[in-house]
Amino acid sequence: MLQDPQGRKFSYLRLSITDLCNYRCNYCLPDGYSCDSKPDYLSLDEIQSVVSSFARHGINKIRITGGEPSLRRDLPEIITAIKETPGIEKVALTTNAHQLDRKIQTWADCGLDAINISCDSLDPRMMKAIIGRDNLAEMMAGIDLALKSKIKQVKINTVLLKQYNYKQLDHLIEWVKETPISLRFIELMQTVDNTEYFKQNHVSADEIGQRLENSGWAQILRGKNAGPAKEFCHPEYNGHIGFIAPYSKDFCASCNRLRISAIGKLHLCLFGESGYNLRDLMVKGRETELDQFIQKILQDKPDTHFLHQGISGSTTDLAMLGG
Incomplete structure (x- = not known):
């Protein structure tokens, strides 16, 4: 298994297959997607090559991300190829719910095990104010179909924003009383181009965690392949509540995931x-070189991010790497 100098072991890969997104979420791409040249995303063969290499290194969970991955027409083939890779036990997808109600059954038939769906409000007007689209009805229909499908795990991602959906927090929590989903609140992260927006809208996830504990919610132990969310359950609720708190103490200590960009x-x-x-090594005959290069690179993994100092590296928006 891959291990970095801090002793952290890695079993989880987030694989972006496109940085293209068709939404204008005000916390990510308020001006919409823009590109100066035609993108050259990884081909299906290249995806199979790099996934196989990481599987040989002990990675057993792959999350397909974007941008918006459903914009790739060959997404069903990508899901199938990853699912059939020896060593891969779980294939997950993160989506903004674009045409979810039309596509979810196909993805389930291809072997998708888990899906994370972005939904920032249950109020159509608030949703439009945040993501720039009035598609809540279609999104809810897609979520309902996902819950009825063969997909084992359905999670909802909600970015909490002080000037927008934060006042609807109680309404969102009540949603899981009868609905068997995992609703995860994501702490807004500062990127290169959102400094002022971040200052106006950041809500501490630690505050949410304390609020849950004060209301009778109990934290669930994280699985070995789980993402960074702290998850809570309540005896009177069918669903779970979680939150992702990148600004919390020791957030990076339990890091178990790596990321491949769409290029x-x-x-x-x-x-x-x-x-x-890694792209030059994603070809037949260079498998050993690819494996060795990945092992070498991992020795450069830093102890932690520097978000607390307002340093977000080269990340200009979260669509670049799927968050």
Whole structure:
């Protein structure tokens, strides 16, 4: 298994297959997606190559991210290929719910094990104010279909924003009383171009955790392949509540995940300065070189990010690497 100099072991890979996104979420891409040249994303063969290499290193969970991964027409083939890779036990997907109600069954049939769906409000007007679209009805229909499908785990991601959905927190928590989902509140993170927005909208996730504990919620132990969320359960609720708190103490101590960008760069941290290009090695006959290069790179993984100092590396927006 891959291990860094701090002794952290890695079993989880976040694989971006596109940085293209069709939404204008005000916390990520308020001006929409822009690109100066035609993007050259990883091909299916390259994806199979790099996933196989990480599987040989003990990675057993792959999360497909974007941008918005559903914008790739070959997403079903990508899910199938990853699912069939020896050593991969779990394939997950993060989506903004674009055409979710039309596509969820196909993804389930391809072997998708888990899905995270971005939903920042249960109020159509608030949703439009945050993401720039009025598609809450379609999103809720897709979530309902996901819960009825073969997909084992359905999670909802909600970015808490002080000037927007924070006042609806109680309403969101009540949603899981009858709905068997895991609702995770994500602490807003500062990026290169959102400093003023961050100051106006940041809500401490530690505050949410304390609020849950004061209301009878109990923390659940994290699984070995779990992401960074702290998750809570309550005896009177069918669903769970979680939160991701990148500004909390020792957040990076339990890091178990690595990231591959849509153009084949390995990123050791979401908020690192740069990525390491693996693409030239994602070809038949260079498997050993790829394996050795990945092991070498991991020795450069830093102890922690520097978000507390207002340093977000080269991350200009969260669509770059799927958050």
